[in-house]
Amino acid sequence: MKVIVPVKRVPDTAGEKKLDPNDRTVDRDGVESVLCPVNEFSIEEAVRLKEKHGAEVTVLLIGPDSAQPIVRKALSYGLDAAVQVTDDAISGSDALGTARVIAKALESMEWDLVVFGNQSADARTCLVPAAVGELLGVPSLTFARYLEVNGDEVVVHREHEEGWDVVSAQLPALVSVVEAINEPRYPSFKGIMAAKSKPLTVKSLADIGVDDGAVGLGAASATMYEFEPRPPKSAGTIVDDDGSGAAAAQLADWMAEKKFV
Amino acid sequence: MRTSPFTEEHDQLRSAIRRFVESELAPHARTWEDEGYFADWVIPRMGELGFLGLTVPPAYGGQGGDYWSTVVLAEELPRCGSGSLPMAIGVQTDMATPPILRFGTEEQKQSYLAPAVRGEKVAAIGISEPDAGSDVRAIRTRARPDGDGWVIDGAKTYITNGVRADFITMVVRTDDAQPNDPWGGMSLFLVDTDLPGFEVARKLDKVGMRASDTALLHLDDVRVPGEALLGTLHEGFKQIMWQLQGERLIAAIGGVAGARLTWQRTVAYTRTREAFGRSVASFQVTKHTLVDLATRIEAAEALLYEACDAWNRGEYDTERIAMCKLVAAQLAFDVADTALQLHGGMGYSREADVERAWRDARLARIGGGADEVQREIIAKLLGL
Numbered sequence: 258m259k260v261i262v263p264v265k266r267v268p269d270t271a272g273e274k275k276l277d278p279n280d281r282t283v284d285r286d287g288v289e290s291v292l293c294p295v296n297e298f299s300i301e302e303a304v305r306l307k308e309k310h311g312a313e314v315t316v317l318l319i320g321p322d323s324a325q326p327i328v329r330k331a332l333s334y335g336l337d338a339a340v341q342v343t344d345d346a347i348s349g350s351d352a353l354g355t356a357r358v359i360a361k362a363l364e365s366m367e368w369d370l371v372v373f374g375n376q377s378a379d380a381r382t383c384l385v386p387a388a389v390g391e392l393l394g395v396p397s398l399t400f401a402r403y404l405e406v407n408g409d410e411v412v413v414h415r416e417h418e419e420g421w422d423v424v425s426a427q428l429p430a431l432v433s434v435v436e437a438i439n440e441p442r443y444p445s446f447k448g449i450m451a452a453k454s455k456p457l458t459v460k461s462l463a464d465i466g467v468d469d470g471a472v473g474l475g476a477a478s479a480t481m482y483e484f485e486p487r488p489p490k491s492a493g494t495i496v497d498d499d500g501s502g503a504a505a506a507q508l509a510d511w512m513a514e515k516k517f518v
Numbered sequence: 519m520r521t522s523p524f525t526e527e528h529d530q531l532r533s534a535i536r537r538f539v540e541s542e543l544a545p546h547a548r549t550w551e552d553e554g555y556f557a558d559w560v561i562p563r564m565g566e567l568g569f570l571g572l573t574v575p576p577a578y579g580g581q582g583g584d585y586w587s588t589v590v591l592a593e594e595l596p597r598c599g600s601g602s603l604p605m606a607i608g609v610q611t612d613m614a615t616p617p618i619l620r621f622g623t624e625e626q627k628q629s630y631l632a633p634a635v636r637g638e639k640v641a642a643i644g645i646s647e648p649d650a651g652s653d654v655r656a657i658r659t660r661a662r663p664d665g666d667g668w669v670i671d672g673a674k675t676y677i678t679n680g681v682r683a684d685f686i687t688m689v690v691r692t693d694d695a696q697p698n699d700p701w702g703g704m705s706l707f708l709v710d711t712d713l714p715g716f717e718v719a720r721k722l723d724k725v726g727m728r729a730s731d732t733a734l735l736h737l738d739d740v741r742v743p744g745e746a747l748l749g750t751l752h753e754g755f756k757q758i759m760w761q762l763q764g765e766r767l768i769a770a771i772g773g774v775a776g777a778r779l780t781w782q783r784t785v786a787y788t789r790t791r792e793a794f795g796r797s798v799a800s801f802q803v804t805k806h807t808l809v810d811l812a813t814r815i816e817a818a819e820a821l822l823y824e825a826c827d828a829w830n831r832g833e834y835d836t837e838r839i840a841m842c843k844l845v846a847a848q849l850a851f852d853v854a855d856t857a858l859q860l861h862g863g864m865g866y867s868r869e870a871d872v873e874r875a876w877r878d879a880r881l882a883r884i885g886g887g888a889d890e891v892q893r894e895i896i897a898k899l900l901g902l
Binding site: 326329330333443444445446447449450452453 | 526527530531534535537538567568572576581582583587
């Protein structure tokens with residue numbers, strides 16, 4: 258079985274997130290980049306498929322040369338190989354543009370199953386996995402909190418507000434996983450060191466047959482015209498407890514007023 | 519920007535260890551400190567994650583990393599909020615097991631080193647005795663030949679991991695000291711703690727390092743097989759002098775890393791704490807105090823990293839390592855003491871973690887060769 262895990266480079270989730278005032282996209286300068294934390298769960302699931310079924314797992318990343326440490330980080334968990342699609346024209350792509358690049362990249366590779374994170378920690382649209390499924394015409398089983406492969410069938414528990422549905426599809430298929438699916442492991446130092454020597458193939462848009470004009474900021478289906486930084490937090494309300502019980506009533510009133518209860 | 523000895527791989531290892539320390543160890547540290555014993559699952563868990571064999575060759579289950587990988591571990595462990603854990607792990611990885619890799623037979627490596635790397639066997643190093651600490655030549659615990667094995671009699675004390683240890687890398691006397699023998703008739707043995715006659719006489723109560731099990735051990739006619747001898751007969755003193763270099767270096771690294779952490783926390787606290795209508799951090803006396811410590815931390819780290827670089831290349835300079843140990847131990851304690859002062863009542867109370875760091879740091883000036891021993895070594899090597 259061949260499995261592909263698409264991963265994303267995102268600004269450090271603990272850092273302050275900013276938009277670039279010039280092109281109104283995520284400002285990646287001045288903030289450290291990390292492997293999207295949601296991908297630790299999709300990678301873990303792929304590593305389990307490798308352990309259980311001997312799956313051959315390839316990581317796929319769309320991003321510039323500077324994102325290569327993120328590819329190595331993904332490989333350090335024990336994945337087999339990597340493909341990185343790098344092209345200046347991709348910069349500024351929206352979710353659909355990204356989905357087009359991923360779909361075309363996947364068409365150029367061999368696979369039975371693609372395991373996405375359900376969303377990225379920066380954009381959080383949750384659109385890409387389903388959009389790729391649509392573009393490729395293969396089933397996409399999103400929001401999986403459980404994943405199992407039996408022969409040529411994939412079964413997932415698809416999470417929703419009231420619980421989950423058991424859904425299945427014939428391979429090839431796409432799955433996106435939620436953070437409840439597993440407990441990601443730590444990469445071992447052996448894995449970290451081995452990541453350096455794992456094969457990494459870099460492809461351009463031309464290599465995977467994507468027209469420059471179909472992606473990037475210019476091709477985005479939504480345009481951002483304006484944005485404003487979130488206003489700073491205002492001072493909170495301090496409730497003094499004088500022991501008379503008045504504080505509890507004050508707290509309850511406040512919660513009722515804010516519709517927390 | 520100065521060059522860093524750490525590669526991108528070391529940085530990734532650091533982030534994995536930090537995540538482990540902060541999510542799996544730190545939440546329990548206070549409980550372990552109060553109970554006077556850190557949980558038994560810690561060592562097997564760290565073995566499972568490969569953190570106990572970072573520099574050990576893969577043939578013995580290790581990760582095959584360089585010395586800087588164990589430096590990363592020693593620098594990250596103090597974040598757990600208990601000095602006892604870094605000490606116990608340091609004993610396991612950089613004090614009790616390196617002599618097995620360096621002097622041991624293939625069988626000893628498979629039966630002691632490999633299980634220690636996996637976290638299945640806990641290791642301790644047995645040097646100090648009730649009547650011999652810094653003065654290693656005064657060791658009295660003795661092994662006498664008995665058929666194809668040895669019988670050991672004596673006592674060892676202040677043994678870190680001594681209660682939970684499965685085996686002890688122990689220095690014992692195998693011959694009387696001869697005037698013409700520079701090594702004084704001592705040998706190293708790997709002593710299993712489940713042998714008849716081996717007894718944990720007492721778990722010692724201490725001012726700091728409270729989550730660590732420090733023990734007084736009695737050996738009453740403990741019979742060990744011939745294969746328990748580690749390295750060359752009667753050359754134990756030479757071997758343990760090599761072991762002490764690694765022990766002192768890793769202790770120094772942990773000490774400076776802990777000092778840096780305490781310094782950072784103190785800066786953060788003094789920024790929030792107000793006195794006379796302004797933050798404590800804004801007073802010149804606070805700034806100068808913190809600047810002096812920051813300068814000493816940077817200077818100590820530069821000296822340490824130079825020694826680490828040499829150790830990584832298989833070289834060492836006893837004088838330099840003694841200097842590392844001396845400077846790091848004093849710095850660790852001075853930073854903790856100043857941090858406590860700047861925290862005021864908060865520092866003396868158990869509300870903050872400073873008093874724990876202060877109590878733990880005091881050991882640095884005693885364990886692994888006291889300040890005075892390091893000064894004697896340096897004085898001798900400087901020809902004073």
